[in-house]
Each structure stands twice: as C-alpha cells, then as structure tokens.
Amino acid sequence: MAPPLVRKIAGRALHVGVVLVSVVLLAFPFYWMVVATFKQNIDLYNTDNNPFKFNLPPTLDHLKLLFFETRYVRWLGNTALVGVLVVAITLALALPAAYALARLTGRWGERMGIAIFLTYLVPPTLLFIPLSRIVALLGLQDTIWSLVLVYPSFTVPFSIWLLMAFFKSIPKELEDAAMVDGLSRFQAFVKLVVPISTSGILTVVIFTFTLVTQEFVYALTFISPESQQMVGVGIPIFLVRGDVYFWGSLMAACLITSIPIALLYNAFLDRFIAGFTVGAIK
Amino acid sequence: MALEDRRLGAAMFAPAAAYIALLIGGPFVLAVMYAFTDARIGTQGFHYVGLENFRSILQSPSFHAAVRNSIVFTVVAQIIIIVCSTVLSIALEKPFRGRKLVRFFILLPWVVPISLGAIGWKWILDSIYSVITWVLVWAHIYTPYSAPMWLGEPHLAMTSVILVHCWRLIPFSTVIMLAGLTAIPKDIPEAAAVDGAGFWRRMFWIDIPMMAPIIWVAVLFGTIFTFTDMTVVYILTAGGPFDSTQILPLLAFTTGIQGSDLAAGAATSLFLVPVLVLIAYFMLHAARRAEVT
Numbered sequence: 001m002a003p004p005l006v007r008k009i010a011g012r013a014l015h016v017g018v019v020l021v022s023v024v025l026l027a028f029p030f031y032w033m034v035v036a037t038f039k040q041n042i043d044l045y046n047t048d049n050n051p052f053k054f055n056l057p058p059t060l061d062h063l064k065l066l067f068f069e070t071r072y073v074r075w076l077g078n079t080a081l082v083g084v085l086v087v088a089i090t091l092a093l094a095l096p097a098a099y100a101l102a103r104l105t106g107r108w109g110e111r112m113g114i115a116i117f118l119t120y121l122v123p124p125t126l127l128f129i130p131l132s133r134i135v136a137l138l139g140l141q142d143t144i145w146s147l148v149l150v151y152p153s154f155t156v157p158f159s160i161w162l163l164m165a166f167f168k169s170i171p172k173e174l175e176d177a178a179m180v181d182g183l184s185r186f187q188a189f190v191k192l193v194v195p196i197s198t199s200g201i202l203t204v205v206i207f208t209f210t211l212v213t214q215e216f217v218y219a220l221t222f223i224s225p226e227s228q229q230m231v232g233v234g235i236p237i238f239l240v241r242g243d244v245y246f247w248g249s250l251m252a253a254c255l256i257t258s259i260p261i262a263l264l265y266n267a268f269l270d271r272f273i274a275g276f277t278v279g280a281i282k
Numbered sequence: 283m284a285l286e287d288r289r290l291g292a293a294m295f296a297p298a299a300a301y302i303a304l305l306i307g308g309p310f311v312l313a314v315m316y317a318f319t320d321a322r323i324g325t326q327g328f329h330y331v332g333l334e335n336f337r338s339i340l341q342s343p344s345f346h347a348a349v350r351n352s353i354v355f356t357v358v359a360q361i362i363i364i365v366c367s368t369v370l371s372i373a374l375e376k377p378f379r380g381r382k383l384v385r386f387f388i389l390l391p392w393v394v395p396i397s398l399g400a401i402g403w404k405w406i407l408d409s410i411y412s413v414i415t416w417v418l419v420w421a422h423i424y425t426p427y428s429a430p431m432w433l434g435e436p437h438l439a440m441t442s443v444i445l446v447h448c449w450r451l452i453p454f455s456t457v458i459m460l461a462g463l464t465a466i467p468k469d470i471p472e473a474a475a476v477d478g479a480g481f482w483r484r485m486f487w488i489d490i491p492m493m494a495p496i497i498w499v500a501v502l503f504g505t506i507f508t509f510t511d512m513t514v515v516y517i518l519t520a521g522g523p524f525d526s527t528q529i530l531p532l533l534a535f536t537t538g539i540q541g542s543d544l545a546a547g548a549a550t551s552l553f554l555v556p557v558l559v560l561i562a563y564f565m566l567h568a569a570r571r572a573e574v575t
Contacts (some may be wrong), residue, residue, distance in 0.1 A: 047416065099294060
C-alpha cells in the first residue's frame with residue numbers, strides 16, 4: 001500500500017482531473033460558439049489556419065448580419081410572446097389544480113397527482129401527428145397561437161406536480177385561522193396561500209418559460225413561414241440558406257439565445273430536480 | 283373531509299384536468315385511430331383500413347433500421363451516461379472553491395435549447411471545417427484528404443449522435459444523482475472509513491449501492507429523453523446516411539408530416555408506447571418503494 005500522503009495527492013489529482021475534463025468536454029461547444037461568433041469569414045473558412053486563435057482581428061459582422069438582415073429579432077419577439085402567454089395559462093390552470101390536489105381531495109387527489117405525473121412522460125413525438133390535424137382544423141396552422149394552445153399540455157402537469165409539493169409544505173393551520181376569521185376556503189387560497197407561495201410560483205414561471213424556449217418538435221410541425229418562427233426552430237432551420245450555412249451568425253444566435261436561458265434555468269435548477277426526484281428521495 | 287371542500291376541490295381541479303384530457307388524452311386516442319385508417323394531410327375524410335398501415339410499416343427497411351437504432355442509441359447512451367454521471371456526481375459532491383461556476387459550465391448542455399446545442403455540434407462535426415478533424419490532421423493522425431466525415435459515414439454518424447445525446451443528458455443525470463448523494467446519511471460512509479474501508483471499497487460497497495434508487499430514476503428519465511427525442515438526429519443527420527441514424531420518432535415525422543401520410547406516421551409513433559408504458563410502470567414502482575421505506 002502506498003503511503004497516505006501519496007494516496008491523498010493522487011486522490012486530489014484524480015478529483016481535479018475528473019472535474020476539469022468534464023468541464024472542458026461539456027462546455028466546449030459554447031466556447032466554440034464564442035470563437036465562431038467573432039471570427040472573420042476568411043479566417044473561419046481556411047483550414048490551414050489554427051482554428052483556436054484569431055488569425056485576423058475579431059469582427060462584429062456576424063452579429064450585424066444576425067440582427068439586421070435576418071428575422072432573428074422577430075423570432076425572439078415571437079418566443080417571448082408565446083412564453084408569456086403560456087406562463088399565464090399554466091398558472092391559471094395549475095395553481096388551483098395543485099391546491100385542490102394538496103388540500104381538498106384526500107386519497108382521490110393522491111391518485112390524480114400520480115396520474116398527472118405520468119402525463120409528463122408522454123412525449124411530443126407521440127402526439128404531434130394528431131395535434132397537427134387539430135391545429136389545422138382550428139385554423140391555427142402557421143401562427144404562434146397553435147403553440148400557445150399546445151404548450152401548456154407539457155407545462156401544466158409538471159407545474160401541478162411542483163406546486164402540489166409546495167402547498168403541502170405550508171401549514172394547514174394558516175388557512176384554518178383565516179377561515180375562522182370569516183374568509184371562505186377559496187378566499188383563503190387567493191388572499192393568503194397564493195401570496196405566500198411567491199417562490200414556488202416564480203419557479204413555475206421560469207420553468208415554463210425555459211421549456212417554451214426549448215421546445216422544437218411542435219414548433220417545427222405546426223409553423224412553416226419564416227416570420228412566425230420561434231428561436232429554437234428559426235435558428236437551426238432558417239439561418240441556413242439552401243445548403244449554405246452562415247456559421248458565424250448561426251453560432252452567434254445560439255450563444256446569445258442560450259446564455260440568458262442558461263442563467264435563469266441554473267438559478268432555479270435545484271427546485272426542478274426536487275420535482276423530478278419526488279418519490280425517489282425523501 | 284367536508285363535502286363543501288370536496289366540491290371546491292373538484293371545481294378547482296376540473297379546468298386543468300379537462301385541458302390535459304383534451305390535449306393529451308384526445309390526441310393519443312386520435313393517434314391510435316389514425317393508425318387504422320388512411321388519413322392524409324390535405325384530405326378531410328378517412329377510412330378504416332384495418333392493419334394495412336402496420337403491415338406496410340413492418341415491411342419497410344427504414345422501419346427496421348429505426349427500431350434497431352432507437353434501441354441501440356438509447357441503451358448505449360444510457361450506459362455511458364450512468365458511468366460518467368456517477369463519477370462526476372461523486373467528484374462534485376464535496377464542496378470546493380469555484381464549485382458554483384463549475385456547476386454552471388457542466389449544466390450548460392442541459393439548460394440550453396436542445397436544437398441550439400445540436401447545431402453547435404453540427405459545426406464542430408462539419409465535413410470540412412471540423413475542429414476535431416483539424417486537431418487530428420495537426421497531430422498527423424490523418425492527412426487532410428483522408429479525414430473522416432463525422433456525420434457522413436454510417437458508423438461515425440451513429441457514434442456522433444450517441445455522444446451528443448450523452449453530452450446533453452450527463453448534466454441532467456449528474457444533478458439528479460447529486461441530489462441523491464446529499465440525501466445519503468453521512469454517518470454510514472464515515473463509519474466505514476473508521477473501520478478502514480478505502481476509497482474504492484467505500485465507493486463500490488456503500489456509495490453506489492446507496493445511490494442505486496436514484497441512479498434508477500436517472501436511467502428512467504434518461505431513457506425517455508433519448509428514446510423519444512428527434513431533435514438531435516433531425517439536426518445532425520436527418521436520419522442519414524442511408525437510414526444509418528434513422529430512429530422511430532424521426533421516421534414518424536418524415537412519413538407523417540413531411541410525407542403527408544398521417545396514418546402511417548401515427549402508426550410508427552405508436553411503437554414508442556410499449557417503452558413508455560414500461561418506464562411508467564418502473565417509475566410508479568420506484569415511487570411506491572420510496573413510500574414504504
């Protein structure tokens with residue numbers, strides 16, 4: 001057996017090594033987006049140049065092209081609008097439903113809770129074909145309204161699940177006291193429970209919004225005109241003209257869109273994970 | 283429980299339940315119906331055709347490739363993901379300087395939109411300007427004209443797709459396992475250390491067995507996310523070259539939406555259901571076990 005000091009140093013080196021290699025492998029595509037965003041085309045498309053360094057001075061041309069000559073800004077707007085509307089619908093449906101399951105339905109509510117949990121295992125790739133027909137029948141094809149209608153189908157179940165756990169952690173006595181003071185159960189929910197649940201609600205808002213920006217299959221299926229796209233489809237599909245990839249602007253768009261979403265998501269991640277692992281961890 | 287409360291509960295739950303039934307239950311029933319008809323995009327009516335769609339799907343070579351690849355992709359990706367994220371979560375468990383920042387970088391692949399991550403990889407794996415190719419040429423492993431086409435040769439394309447799935451899901455599994463690790467009572471590993479168990483013995487006899495339930499949850503979610511995803515393949519290879527990366531969800535999309543054959547597309551996507559049912563069963567089982575202990 002090696003002496004303790006050697007083993008300690010070896011252990012430390014292994015630890016640092018695992019962490020470093022993981023960071024490099026997992027974050028490399030984003031570093032590579034930064035590089036492509038600021039490189040001049042003649043530098044980017046010359047295989048003799050070392051791709052890791054700037055052989056020519058950095059440029060803002062790709063960003064100018066992205067913001068002034070593509071529909072990127074419009075896609076951002078579409079995505080934000082759909083995001084806000086889906087958040088509103090999700091809260092309107094999930095808040096009362098979660099409260100009902102947490103407080104008002106007893107044994108029956110527990111079963112419904114599990115049923116709700118199971119619906120978020122149903123993937124878009126199973127439902128997009130019939131939904132495309134429904135969207136067409138409603139005349140919503142090629143508009144962002146199709147997404148406003150369909151997206152809550154995957155945000156509502158998870159939000160109910162998250163909020164249900166949140167409401168269960170609030171002491172029952174709080175509403176009991178309010179009801180003794182003359183409020184009805186529903187008034188107690190609106191005036192008391194909702195206001196003190198701000199952090200749970202905020203989690204749902206962020207979660208719903210990021211899920212909307214991440215969705216791809218429905219947006220690709222329901223919407224074809226360039227001007228109606230969401231960022232997640234517009235960037236990979238419509239920044240490619242014919243067979244020509246504008247890699248500089250493409251990578252710039254990925255980067256600019258990703259970073260705010262990543263920051264938001266990261267700030268709330270622990271709560272989502274708690275939602276995923278309810279049942280497996282106490 | 284008071285009758286009044288139960289009524290209010292039903293009323294508050296009803297809108298969400300109705301919405302979910304209409305937008306998840308309804309389409310699911312429609313998908314099953316379509317699979318037995320000749321529904322197409324552009325025509326209103328449709329007729330019952332029995333098992334005709336399934337018969338023609340089962341004879342199509344693309345379908346065979348899709349089933350095989352879907353299974354291979356999912357299984358291989360899960361194995362790599364579990365090994366990597368177990369190691370990574372153990373490495374990340376102890377606090378160290380800069381852990382928050384490290385966590386942010388490690389989580390990036392999971393938190394950014396999947397289509398954007400995939401297009402980032404498409405640039406890294408480009409047939410001409412791939413940085414991987416450049417490094418290999420620079421290291422004299424390949425000459426510029428014999429360099430591999432990462433997305434253009436069947437086996438390399440499959441490997442690329444699998445690794446991009448791993449890249450995206452390792453962060454997710456890692457944070458799930460981290461949550462599980464922090465829930466393990468600390469006195470057991472400590473007692474083992476006092477009893478003289480070394481790092482490896484502790485890892486294989488205590489840490490990993492105690493992590494088993496949470497690893498299982500990560501596998502279940504990971505399986506769903508890989509098996510039902512079409513975005514990575516659609517962007518990287520569109521199922522090519524020669525159906526070598528064709529998968530079930532993408533085949534459903536190309537037949538049902540791009541090829542206008544809704545019925546055949548719906549029938550193809552129904553082949554996802556057995557796996558989903560299995561996952562749901564295991565998920566409920568895992569949840570029940572957690573309730574008992």
